[in-house]
Structures are given as C-alpha cells and as structure tokens.
Amino acid sequence: MNDELMIMLYLDGLLDGEELADFEARLQAEPLLLKQLKAQKISGAFLRAEVEEAIEHVSFERLHERVTGELPLPKKEKGGDAWYAPIYALWRQSQLPIASALVAALLTLFVVQQRGPGEDGALAGPSVELEEVSGAGAQTILIRQPAEAEASPVIWLLDEETEDHDEETKVAEPTRAKSEEEREGQDEPHRSAGAQLEALP
Amino acid sequence: MKWSRQRGPSDEALISKILAGEQEAFQMLMSRYERRAFGVAMGMLRNPDDAMDVVQEAFIRVYKHLPNYQSDCAFFTWLYRIVKNLCIDHYRKHGSKVKVEYEDGWKRSDTLLEHAFVADLRHLEPDRPLDRRQLGEALSEALDSLSDKHREVMVLREIEGLSYEEIAEIVGCRLGTVMSRLHHARKNLQRALIPYLESSGERGLAERAGEGVGTLRRDRAGTDTDGEEKEQRQ
Numbered sequence: 001m002n003d004e005l006m007i008m009l010y011l012d013g014l015l016d017g018e019e020l021a022d023f024e025a026r027l028q029a030e031p032l033l034l035k036q037l038k039a040q041k042i043s044g045a046f047l048r049a050e051v052e053e054a055i056e057h058v059s060f061e062r063l064h065e066r067v068t069g070e071l072p073l074p075k076k077e078k079g080g081d082a083w084y085a086p087i088y089a090l091w092r093q094s095q096l097p098i099a100s101a102l103v104a105a106l107l108t109l110f111v112v113q114q115r116g117p118g119e120d121g122a123l124a125g126p127s128v129e130l131e132e133v134s135g136a137g138a139q140t141i142l143i144r145q146p147a148e149a150e151a152s153p154v155i156w157l158l159d160e161e162t163e164d165h166d167e168e169t170k171v172a173e174p175t176r177a178k179s180e181e182e183r184e185g186q187d188e189p190h191r192s193a194g195a196q197l198e199a200l201p
Numbered sequence: 202m203k204w205s206r207q208r209g210p211s212d213e214a215l216i217s218k219i220l221a222g223e224q225e226a227f228q229m230l231m232s233r234y235e236r237r238a239f240g241v242a243m244g245m246l247r248n249p250d251d252a253m254d255v256v257q258e259a260f261i262r263v264y265k266h267l268p269n270y271q272s273d274c275a276f277f278t279w280l281y282r283i284v285k286n287l288c289i290d291h292y293r294k295h296g297s298k299v300k301v302e303y304e305d306g307w308k309r310s311d312t313l314l315e316h317a318f319v320a321d322l323r324h325l326e327p328d329r330p331l332d333r334r335q336l337g338e339a340l341s342e343a344l345d346s347l348s349d350k351h352r353e354v355m356v357l358r359e360i361e362g363l364s365y366e367e368i369a370e371i372v373g374c375r376l377g378t379v380m381s382r383l384h385h386a387r388k389n390l391q392r393a394l395i396p397y398l399e400s401s402g403e404r405g406l407a408e409r410a411g412e413g414v415g416t417l418r419r420d421r422a423g424t425d426t427d428g429e430e431k432e433q434r435q
Contacts, residue, residue: 043390044359051240054249067260
C-alpha cells in the first residue's frame with residue numbers, strides 16, 4: 001500500500017490494529033510523511049470551517065420565508081368565514097353590476113326594516129297622539145308601558161288641580177296612545193283615573 | 202461536521218402529510234434538512250448567497266416534485282441530487298470562479314485557518330513566520346480548482362462526514378471511484394499547501410506531491426481527471 005493511500009485511510013479512520021500502529025510510528029520517524037498528512041488534514045478542516053462559519057451567519061428563518069413565498073401553497077380567502085363572503089366572492093369574480101345591484105337591494109331592505117310601525121307618515125310631521133299630548137296643557141305626564149309587546153302604551157296627563165286636591169282627584173281626560181284603527185273601532189268608555197292609577201304597578 | 206440526530210416523525214410520514222396538504226409538515230422537513238443542504242451547496246459553490254439561492258430553489262423543487270419522489274432512496278439522497286444539479290447549473294450560468302473581495306477574502310482566510318488547526322502548521326515550521334493570508338488564498342483557489350466530481354466527494358466526506366459506501370450510494374458510482382476521486386481532490390489541495398510547508402532544503406515533498414500549485418487543473422465541466430481515468434482504464 002503506497003503512502004498516499006495510507007494517508008487517506010488514516011485521515012478517514014480506516015486503519016486499525018497493526019496497520020495503524022505501523023503508520024503512526026512512521027509519522028514519528030518521517031517528517032515528510034507527516035507534512036503530507038497535515039496538508040491534507042488542514043485542507044479538509046479549512047473547508048469545514050468555511051461552511052460552519054457560513055452556517056452561523058445564515059438566517060434559515062429568511063430561507064423559510066423565501067421558500068414559502070415562492071410556493072403555490074393554498075391560502076385562505078380573505079373574509080372566507082364572514083357573512084359577506086358570498087358577496088365578496090361574487091364581487092371578485094368581476095360581476096360588478098350584479099353584485100352592486102344585490103348590495104343595493106340588501107341595503108334598501110335593511111333600511112325599510114329598521115323603520116318603526118308609527119314611522120310611515122313620520123316624515124310628514126308629528127303624530128296625532130303627540131299633538132293631543134302637547135295640546136292638553138297638563139303639568140304631569142304618566143306613561144304606562146304595557147307588559148305585552150303588542151299593546152299600546154297609555155299616557156296619562158295630570159293637570160295642576162289633580163296635584164292640589166287629593167280627595168277630588170280630577171284627572172284630565174286620559175289619552176291612550178294607540179293606532180288610528182284601534183281608536184276608531186273602540187267605543188269603550190273611559191275608566192276613572194283612580195282606577196287606572198291603582199292598576200299602575 | 203456532525204448533524205443532529207433525527208427526531209420526531211420519519212421523513213416518509215412527513216412526506217405523506219405534505220402530500221395530504223399539511224404545510225406544517227413541509228416546514229418541519231425543511232427545518233430538518235436545511236443546514237445539510239446549505240452545507241453541501243456552500244461546499245460546492247463556496248459563496249453563502251449563491252448557496253442560499255440554490256437551497257431555496259432546491260426546496261421549491263422538492264415541494265413541486267414530491268409526488269414523484271420514490272422512497273426507494275433516502276430523502277436526503279434525493280435532496281442532495283437536486284442541490285448538486287442546481288449547483289452545476291449555477292456554475293454553467295454564472296461561471297465557476299467564486300468572487301471574493303480581497304480584503305474580506307484574506308480576513309476570512311485568516312480566521313478560517315486559525316480554526317483549521319493552523320497551530321499544527323506553526324509547529325511544523327517554527328523557524329518560519331506563516332503567511333496565513335497567502336495560505337488561505339492558495340487553499341481557496343485550490344478548492345475552486347477542483348472539478349465538480351472531486352469537489353462533490355470532498356464535500357460529502359469532509360462536510361457531511363459520510364463513509365465511502367454512503368458517498369458511493371449517493372453519487373451513484375463504485376466504491377473505488379469514490380476513493381480515487383477523494384484521493385485526487387486531497388492531493389490537489391495538498392499541492393496548494395506545499396509552498397507553505399516547504400522548509401529550506403526540503404524539496405522532496407514538492408517533488409512527491411506533483412507539479413506544484415501552478416499546475417492545478419481547472420475542470421469544472423465534470424470530466425474525470427487523471428487518477429480516475431487510470432482507474433477506469435484498469
């Protein structure tokens with residue numbers, strides 16, 4: 001086996017037993033052989049050191065960002081789970097006129113639904129009930145909100161006399177705030193103010 | 202160079218998950234092999250920026266071609282071949298020579314030589330101040346001068362720390378070819394160091410090592426050189 005092959009096997013840890021002992025003895029005795037060995041050893045170490053140094057200064061997080069930025073990985077649609085996702089998707093599909101009309105229709109429906117039952121003629125002026133209350137000249141106003149959702153609230157107008165004379169309680173004519181159909185169809189006589197007040201919670 | 206032992210799910214399990222659409226599995230696979238892939242690319246190209254570009258492209262190719270991966274070879278073997286081919290493409294596109302700025306180059310060489318047991322050289326040459334800058338440049342030039350095939354086995358042996366058998370499997374050649382390539386790669390590097398190891402009156406080393414630094418062959422095209430050709434002829 002020539003020296004160069006022996007050096008290679010020695011560097012790669014492939015000599016053992018007697019071969020290893022013989023070669024190490026020769027290294028002690030032959031400086032030239034030792035220099036050859038050192039030169040090859042240093043070359044490999046230089047290459048390793050160069051790579052190790054580069055690895056220390058490399059950002060592998062940046063590598064991940066760069067790779068994932070280039071990959072066609074599936075990405076979640078913006079607003080994918082939101083209630084407006086179908087509209088957004090429709091919009092993205094460049095069907096702008098249809099989508100716009102749909103949005104306008106939804107907005108109109110939303111506005112109409114938000115208006116209360118007494119607001120139909122509200123734009124024309126104050127309601128009849130409000131005019132009656134303001135014209136009664138009462139000092140105190142009691143408003144009873146009924147428990148039932150569909151019943152109309154009752155507004156009691158109390159004038160100064162009622163407050164001054166407890167025994168002869170005179171109550172101004174009660175005005176029931178109710179819808180016009182209800183008022184027209186109802187001929188029920190007015191109950192006394194006291195009875196009505198007792199009924200108040 | 203020692204690489205940490207693999208923990209967690211096997212490569213095959215990760216690959217199955219990636220194919221099922223789990224992005225986290227791909228991140229895990231990258232984290233497992235990014236340093237080794239970078240080490241190989243850096244050893245081949247000897248430029249950190251170029252090596253990073255190659256590793257980036259290698260992982261993109263891995264992701265895209267993963268459905269074609271056949272588990273009859275280890276994942277690293279497959280990844281290594283991708284990295285190597287990209288390095289060769291890089292040579293062809295950008296030229297073989299690594300461009301290192303003079304100042305940065307010699308400072309880096311100085312540090313690296315310190316790292317690479319330069320004390321041994323001092324011990325060998327106690328009467329002669331060692332010009333580490335020149336030595337580093339000579340080594341760097343000698344590494345650049347290696348052919349792709351010689352460099353490849355050098356990287357796999359010195360950086361990856363693989364055995365001859367493992368190198369033969371990865372490279373896809375015979376064991377004798379690996380030994381031959383490694384021998385010639387080391388001999389070329391040894392030649393680069395001869396002027397720095399020669400003490401007065403010791404010409405024998407230079408003669409035994411060959412023609413000298415000035416005759417280093419540059420064979421980037423990947424053709425086999427001297428000893429290997431002899432081996433194949435035999």
